[in-house]
Amino acid sequence: MTEDSLVDPLVTETAHRLFSEICDHESIQAAEARGQAPEIWNAFAETGFPWISIDEGAGGSGGSLLDALEVLRLVGYHAAPIPAAETGILGGWLLASSGQELPDGITTVVPNGGENATGSISGEEVLISGRALRVPWARIAERIVIPLAIEDQTVIASVDSAQCDIEPMTNMAGEPRDTVNFRNVRVPLALATPDVDLEAFRFRGALSRAALMAGAIEKMSQLTVSYTNDRVQFGRPVAKFQAVQQHLVWGAQDAALARMVAETAAREATRGAAQFEIAAAKLVANQAAARATKACHQAHGAMGMTQEYPLHHLSRRLWSWRKEYGGDAEWSKWLGQVAVSRGADQLYPLITGGSAALN
Amino acid sequence: MNDAFLISPESEHRGAGCPNVNDLTEEQIRAELDLILDRRNADTRLSTMGAGSDDLDAGRRYLANTVLGGWHVPTWPREHGGQDASVNQNSLIGRVLREFVVPDLYPFAIGLGMVGPALLEHGTNAQQTDWLKPIASGESIWCQMFSEPEAGSDLANVALSALQDGDEWILGGQKTWTSRAVWAQWAICLARTDAAQPKHKGLTMFAIPMSLAGVEVRPLMQMNRDAHFSEVFVDGARLSDQWRIGEVGEGWRVAMTVLAHERAGGGSRGGGDGNARGLKLPSWIADLQVLVGEQTGDWRNKVAALYARDAASRWTAQRASDEARSTGSPGPAGSGAKLRTVNSYKGRSYLANSTSGARGMLEDSHGYIETLTAPSMSIRGGTDEIQRNILGERVLGLPGEPRLDRDVPWNESRRGLI
Ligand SMILES: Cc1cc2nc3c(=O)[nH]c(=O)nc-3n(C[C@H](O)[C@H](O)[C@H](O)COP(=O)(O)OP(=O)(O)OC[C@H]3O[C@@H](n4cnc5c(N)ncnc54)[C@H](O)[C@@H]3O)c2cc1C
Numbered sequence: 086m087t088e089d090s091l092v093d094p095l096v097t098e099t100a101h102r103l104f105s106e107i108c109d110h111e112s113i114q115a116a117e118a119r120g121q122a123p124e125i126w127n128a129f130a131e132t133g134f135p136w137i138s139i140d141e142g143a144g145g146s147g148g149s150l151l152d153a154l155e156v157l158r159l160v161g162y163h164a165a166p167i168p169a170a171e172t173g174i175l176g177g178w179l180l181a182s183s184g185q186e187l188p189d190g191i192t193t194v195v196p197n198g199g200e201n202a203t204g205s206i207s208g209e210e211v212l213i214s215g216r217a218l219r220v221p222w223a224r225i226a227e228r229i230v231i232p233l234a235i236e237d238q239t240v241i242a243s244v245d246s247a248q249c250d251i252e253p254m255t256n257m258a259g260e261p262r263d264t265v266n267f268r269n270v271r272v273p274l275a276l277a278t279p280d281v282d283l284e285a286f287r288f289r290g291a292l293s294r295a296a297l298m299a300g301a302i303e304k305m306s307q308l309t310v311s312y313t314n315d316r317v318q319f320g321r322p323v324a325k326f327q328a329v330q331q332h333l334v335w336g337a338q339d340a341a342l343a344r345m346v347a348e349t350a351a352r353e354a355t356r357g358a359a360q361f362e363i364a365a366a367k368l369v370a371n372q373a374a375a376r377a378t379k380a381c382h383q384a385h386g387a388m389g390m391t392q393e394y395p396l397h398h399l400s401r402r403l404w405s406w407r408k409e410y411g412g413d414a415e416w417s418k419w420l421g422q423v424a425v426s427r428g429a430d431q432l433y434p435l436i437t438g439g440s441a442a443l444n
Numbered sequence: 445m446n447d448a449f450l451i452s453p454e455s456e457h458r459g460a461g462c463p464n465v466n467d468l469t470e471e472q473i474r475a476e477l478d479l480i481l482d483r484r485n486a487d488t489r490l491s492t493m494g495a496g497s498d499d500l501d502a503g504r505r506y507l508a509n510t511v512l513g514g515w516h517v518p519t520w521p522r523e524h525g526g527q528d529a530s531v532n533q534n535s536l537i538g539r540v541l542r543e544f545v546v547p548d549l550y551p552f553a554i555g556l557g558m559v560g561p562a563l564l565e566h567g568t569n570a571q572q573t574d575w576l577k578p579i580a581s582g583e584s585i586w587c588q589m590f591s592e593p594e595a596g597s598d599l600a601n602v603a604l605s606a607l608q609d610g611d612e613w614i615l616g617g618q619k620t621w622t623s624r625a626v627w628a629q630w631a632i633c634l635a636r637t638d639a640a641q642p643k644h645k646g647l648t649m650f651a652i653p654m655s656l657a658g659v660e661v662r663p664l665m666q667m668n669r670d671a672h673f674s675e676v677f678v679d680g681a682r683l684s685d686q687w688r689i690g691e692v693g694e695g696w697r698v699a700m701t702v703l704a705h706e707r708a709g710g711g712s713r714g715g716g717d718g719n720a721r722g723l724k725l726p727s728w729i730a731d732l733q734v735l736v737g738e739q740t741g742d743w744r745n746k747v748a749a750l751y752a753r754d755a756a757s758r759w760t761a762q763r764a765s766d767e768a769r770s771t772g773s774p775g776p777a778g779s780g781a782k783l784r785t786v787n788s789y790k791g792r793s794y795l796a797n798s799t800s801g802a803r804g805m806l807e808d809s810h811g812y813i814e815t816l817t818a819p820s821m822s823i824r825g826g827t828d829e830i831q832r833n834i835l836g837e838r839v840l841g842l843p844g845e846p847r848l849d850r851d852v853p854w855n856e857s858r859r860g861l862i
Contacts, residue, residue: 088627198802219802255807257816262806318598320849320857328829375794382819386596386827387621390666390820397667404797404815408805 091350093148100134100156104163110307110395116166117259121225126167128189135172136187144187145177145264154296154351158344161300161406164398166260168193168222170293176230178289183241183275190227192245195220195265196410197287202267204233204242211235211242211274213267219409223251223263232277232286239277246269258401279398290410291367292350298370298406299347302377303397306336309381312388323384335380339373348369353440361423361440368416374403445723465527467539472839473540480509481544500585500627502547507582515541517556517580519769520564524572531770535762551627555579555586559632561768562707566649566698572603575630575651588706589619589652589676590699597830599634599703600643600696603858604678605634606650613637613650613683615658618675618760623824625661625674628654634699637692639855646854647695651687658682668816701774708764708778708827726751728792735810743799745855750791757784776838779831786821786828793818 107128116122129135130156138153139145155172160169167193176192195202195217202215213231229249231242250266310333313324323329350366353359378400382389389396407413423443424432434442445515468476510516511525518534520526529537549556560579563572578584595601604617615635626630631652638646652659658681663671690698725733729747738745764781769775797804800811822828836842849857 098490192598256805257807257812261805317594318596318601319845319847320598326829328832379819383822385826386823387591387820390668390823392665392667400819401667401816405805407800412801414801 089166089334090130090151090355091151096137096148096152096155097159099132100159101162101300103128103132103134104129104159104165108163108165110398113398114392115162120253120255120261121222125165129167129169129284130167130190136177138174139187141175142429143181143184144296145181150174150355151351152290154347154354157293157296158300158347161297161396161402162304164301164304164395164402168226170290170297171221171226174293175286175290175296176228179230179232179241179277179281179286180228180243182281183277185241185243185275188227191222191225192228192230193220193222193226194286194290195231196290197283198410202231202265204231204235206217206235206240206274209274211240212270213242213244215267217265219254219256219262220265222261223249223265223397224261229265229414232281232283234283238351239282241275241281242272243275244272248308256405258398258405260402260405262405287410288363289354290395290420291416292347292354292359292363293349294406294410295343295350295363295366298374298403299343300405301399301403302343302370302373303340304338305377305381305396305403306333306340308396308399309333309384313384316386316388323386329384332380332384336377336384339377339380342379343370343373357440358403361420361441361443363436364411364416364419364423367411368413368420371413371416374407459786463734465514465529466533467556468533470536470540473537474543477515477540477544479795480513480515481506481546484543484545496794499548500551503549503552504582506547506549507552507580511581512571513575514580517560519561520576520580524564524576534769535766538762551585551624552579552582554588554624554628554632555584555630558588558705559586559630562632562698562701563689565701566694571651571689584629585624585627586630586632587622587624587654588702589622589625589631589633590702591621592618593620597827598648601686601858602634602636602647602853604633604635605639606637606648606683608637608685609682611685613685613688615650615652615678615681615683618677620675621664621673621824622676623660623673625654625676626663630654631676632689632702633679634695636854637695640853641693642851643849643854643857644696645693647699648692649689649695649698650683651689652678652681652683653687656681656683656797666820668813668820672816703826704774704778705768706778707782707831708761708768708774726754728796731810732796732799735796735801737801746795750788750795753784754788757788760784776834779826779834780839782825783828783831783835789821790818 133146136145137148138150141147171193174192202217204211204213226246229244229246233240248270252264256262314322316323346366346369350362353362388394483555514527518527518529528628528644606613606615633652637648658679660677662675665671761781764777796811797815
């Protein structure tokens, strides 16, 4: 294995410690009420974590994509209410790939899918209009990045959020997913490098969600094991009942599964195209999230339904992320079409070889 | 607020001298209901178990309107807001009632579905006279103070104590997850009256006015933003012995009656959204059709399977509830009915959520509240695991769970794990 295929242990340790200190039940709950968590974001940004994997020359923090995804896994694990993926491996990546300046503050990205903004080139400028839906944390972002396909080129528009009209909307987890209206905003024309296009962006979005979800499922599973060991009914911890143990096993299996596919996809992505692994990772994470949230809620009983207990920070995020950058149907369809188009003889090589077999 | 369910003069018609409701044909029932209720149409929707709604008025007006004919609780005695209807006639009325707009009766469900039947079985004449009619007419809302922090599935472990003092009782302790406590005038409350008895034996059931000095309700917020379920703190509340339901030490038996009615009643009157006569599809399918982009074969399969499951679950629940009404004391069939009703509710909300695609991640999207409510359905009213234990032991005759604390005095078993 090369250096590149390993996570820097210092990244894991530092990020985990940082979130353990500043991101607790109360601060997540408060962030939901306020629509932001400036204390958590500032401490996170201070370390340079948001910009890992972006070249220092481009204003990033350096480090590998693997490290960046490890940080996202921990963001998911701690249910940290911050736009980490948007500022870094999505928005920051798009800006760096088009030679544009990274802001010091928060960057967000218009996600793919649904009704969206459009752009047209006029000389050295791009004119943006229309409406973008479900834009994460737009109301607190400094810049809103929009990848656009115009005349066979990939244009990366970086819009000052002050120039947009933002309607606050919220996802199931109480995180901002705003509607952003662009009224003929003019920004300088910037083209992405050839390896970056809307399709690459869509996959990268899915990869970011798979990492977040792997972390959240893992934490949910741990929380459930510990709660059911503490919770006594009928004179013994409920974890002693086999019916409850089955829920615990589902949670643990799905945590292991989601982490395994997210890490495989991350490793392949650092080597190059990883479409097959990413599609599989997002689909598997979606399905694991559906099963694990059911099992973990059931094992918790009424306690897990209350806002005063932290399970919902994880389960509601998982239900939302499951729908972002491709739901189950979208990725099933993509994988199915790839498999079918290559014919029966190529199925096994595809499964064993993954994306390498696609090219 | 809508102005449906206003009392119309015609609704006075079912006074004394009217034909016995048991003699009415389906057409006659429909004709009478037509005088007081609106027909359901494709746009009729129900709210989800009270979540997101604080509208008590629609339900109150509906009950005030139907109580004159005893339509909502036909099997109850005439003097208590029913019509002395037979079990068969009751089912027929229930079926016809599905064709009409019935508001969300969630706030009133404990009184109508659980306390009422339990009072008919265990209450004194005076209690029946005082409490049943106001339940049937929507005048009083009841809540169920059973669960405590240490007594969820293990309900017999309740610790809230009631100590006798002359012809009064002094209550102290804490209940939790008490749905509707913020609305309720009355609670049915399971309390420990003898801590030296084994856990099932030292319990007694009481009715508590929620306005009693020493009773404090503190709402809890659920993850679906519902704040209608609460902690209830009881500290030195004094209660008349007239408000004891059933004999001292018989609380567990009364509790079992209440719970069995809760389980059996899950899918019955007013709650379900069946395909009423004249409507092509139940409204949940109509909603899905609007949400879905492309009706793939896979999607149609899922809808059809759910439709079948839903219908079967409704009939199962209806059968369990008829059985409960005819025997007066429901059996384990209610557990089967509850499992099916819950399974079908969850199936519908998960399908709606997956059909809504990326839009469905947003708060207030279609199916949002249902998705966040679904996990609680297999927990409230006794978890799925507990219902299966009941079926395993009482229907299949499988060996019981080890119950080590069964014959040990409660105050000893409490000291530690056994
Ligand atoms: C929305 C909602 C509304 C509610 N409203 C009311 C109300 O109005 N009044 C009221 O009194 N209560 C109410 N409750 C409480 C409800 O009755 C309890 O939640 C339920 O009985 C389960 O108890 P628990 O939550 O303590 O779970 P626990 O008993 O702690 O169970 C945790 C897990 O262990 C499992 N388990 C426990 N014992 C066994 C066993 N013997 N075998 C196998 N598995 C087992 C359970 O199935 C569950 O998966 C409400 C709950 C909810 C969620």
